[in-house]
Amino acid sequence: MFFRAFIICLFLSSFAQAEIKKVPSSRYEAQLSYAPLVKSAAPAVVNIYTSKTVRTRSTSPLFNDPFFRRFFGDAFRGVPQGGGRKKKVQNSLGSGVIVEANGVVITNHHVIEGADDIKVVLNDRREFEAKLVGSDKRTDLAILQVNTEGALLPTLPLGNSDGLEVGDLVLAIGNPFGVGQTVTSGIVSALARTQVGITDYSFFIQTDAAINPGNSGGALVDMNGRLIGVNSAIYSKGGGSNGIGFAIPVNMVRSVLSGVSETGKVVRPWLGATGQPMTQDLASSFNLARPTGVLIDEVYPRGPADEAGLKRGDIILKIDDHVVDEPQALRFRLATLSLGETAKFEILRRGERKTLTFEALPAPETPKRDKSRLKGHHPFDGAVVVNMSPALNDEIGWDTMQSGVAILKMVRGSTVNRLGFKLGDRITGINGIEVKTVKDLKWVLKRFDGRKGDWLIGIIRKGKRRELKFRG
Known part of the structure; x- marks a missing residue:
């Protein structure tokens, strides 16, 4: 009898404990329920609905018919019907997280890319219109601002x-x-x-x-x-x-x-140096136990790395006690620094470990881009050219260590387009005259405008120097 009563009490005690839910704080408690955690976190996670208008070519159903394709293959598939274009609204969905009570939402860049309208729906079914504050394709992150009309929204605190x-x-x-x-x-x-x-x-x-x-x-x-x-x-x-x-x-x-800046762009710290991953052979030559760190092979003059004392041949091992195993890890650690913040670089130089103080600064736009559309009787008619700088190169996705004059855009069907120039080509010289800036390029083109003889043009394309010759 006593044994039965003991079993019943034990069962009731276990049942009562099962009814008391709390956030798991140990491995044992993790077997209980996540419900309290979900109740606190879920209200700050939203659904995002977007729509955008796109133009598509209308095609004849005949070209998509299997019987027709049996004889003509796919050669005519997608041929426009009458050359017209139709407007079509594309809808997509995703998720987001409220990080500030006044309606700041973080989501993915690809969720809202190209959207004309953005709607945010909370888990309590409230709906709000949202506008894009800033978007960064390179990290696949975007920031939205919800019009809450003064209401405070639930938020999810940021961890580490x-x-x-x-x-x-x-x-x-x-x-x-x-x-x-x-x-x-x-x-x-x-x-x-x-x-x-x-x-x-x-x-x-x-x-x-x-x-x-x-x-x-x-x-x-x-x-x-x-x-x-x-x-x-x-x-x-x-x-x-x-x-x-x-x-x-x-x-x-x-x-x-x-x-994120007032223009909606994300401004990041710039290293002002390039490096390569350490291989086992390189690690052995530097007396390292294993391949780790980033071997610096170029330093931008007067850039942040140069000002910090970093030199070619140094190996960056750590940033603020975070191990740097490869260039991608170095890029990430730099990107998580706030502008104006200082960081400690642990480096290896000629077998000796040193600590450098690095200040997180944005890439400078020096020289100014001087964006110019070129016109005239010369090979670059129809080109839009710019002065390269660390800031411009970072914005476009070019190598931030490069300098000079580059082709940013080309008018379709223009002279520069027909001659086979490529976007990103760096113009180094024309007819034996060196070109370093857009101003130089304009002066040279004006001097030789309408030239009937040969044009000798030096460019750098994908890191390789080329000499091109055109008949005027």
């Missing part, structure tokens, strides 16, 4: 992605396939993934929490209820979750939030 470890429990919250807000759980499968090829600053958190189309821009949440990543991509041939998803670390999100 550098504190993550492989095996940590995480929740992914978003709107997969447009079915509505969904929560999935998993662990951090890997850190510092750089070979994903999604953004220029790849340094992803990998998780096995299910991430599917529509989850993009949603939250990756730690067990403290803090945002530690923005879900960005999945890795599967079929487009669905196969246990491999990627999130942008929240420390990158924080830097984009602080670095």
Whole structure:
């Protein structure tokens, strides 16, 4: 009798404990319920609906008919019917995270890219119009401002992605396939993934929490209820979750939030140097136990790295105690610094370890771009040229270490276009006269305008010097 009473009491006690839910704070408690964590985090995760108008060519149904294609193949597929274009509205969906109570939302760049209208829907079904504050394709992040009409919205506090470890429990919250807000759980499968090829600053958190189309821009949440990543991509041939998803670390999100300018562009710190990864052979020659660090092979004169004392041949090992194993890690660590902030570089120079103080500064626009459209009786008629500078090159995606005059745009069918010049070609000389600036180029072209003889033009294309010859 006593034994039965003991069993009943034990059962009732266990039942009562099961009713008391709390955020897991240990491995044992992680087996209980995530409900309290979801209740605190989910209200700050929103659904994003976008629409944009695109023009498409109308095609005849005949060209898509299997019987017709049996005889003519795909040669006529997509041939315009009457040459007309139709306007079509494309709708897409994604997710976002409210990070400020006044309606600042962070999402993916690809979620809102090209959108004419953006609507944000909270999980309590309230709907708001939103406008784009800033977008950064290179990190695949975008910032929206919701018109809350004075209402304060629920927010998700920002955590510290550098504190993550492989095996940590995480929740992914978003709107997969447009079915509505969904929560999935998993662990951090890997850190510092750089070979994903999604953004220029790849340094992803990998998780096995299910991430599917529509989850993009949603939250990756730690067990403290803090945002530690923005879900960005999945890795599967079929487009669905196969246990491999990627999130942008929240420390990158924080830097984009602080670095967006009034024009909507993100301004980042610039190193002013280039480097290469360490191989095993290089590591052995520098007496390193393993391949680690970035070997500096070029330093921009009077740039931030030069001012910090970095030299060609130095090896950057750490930035503020964060190990730098490869150039991609170096780029990420620099991008997470705020402008004006200082960082400590641990370097190896001729076998001796040193510490340098680096100030995070933006790439300068020196010289000014002097964007100019060229016209006249010469090979560059129809070209838009600019003075290259670290700031301009970074904006366009050119090598920030390059300088000189480059072709930015070309008018279709123009002389420069027909002669086979390419965007990004650097003009180094014309008819034996060196060209360093747009001003130089204009002067030379004016001098030889209408020339009937040969034109000898020096360019640099993809790092290789070429001499081109044209008949005037």
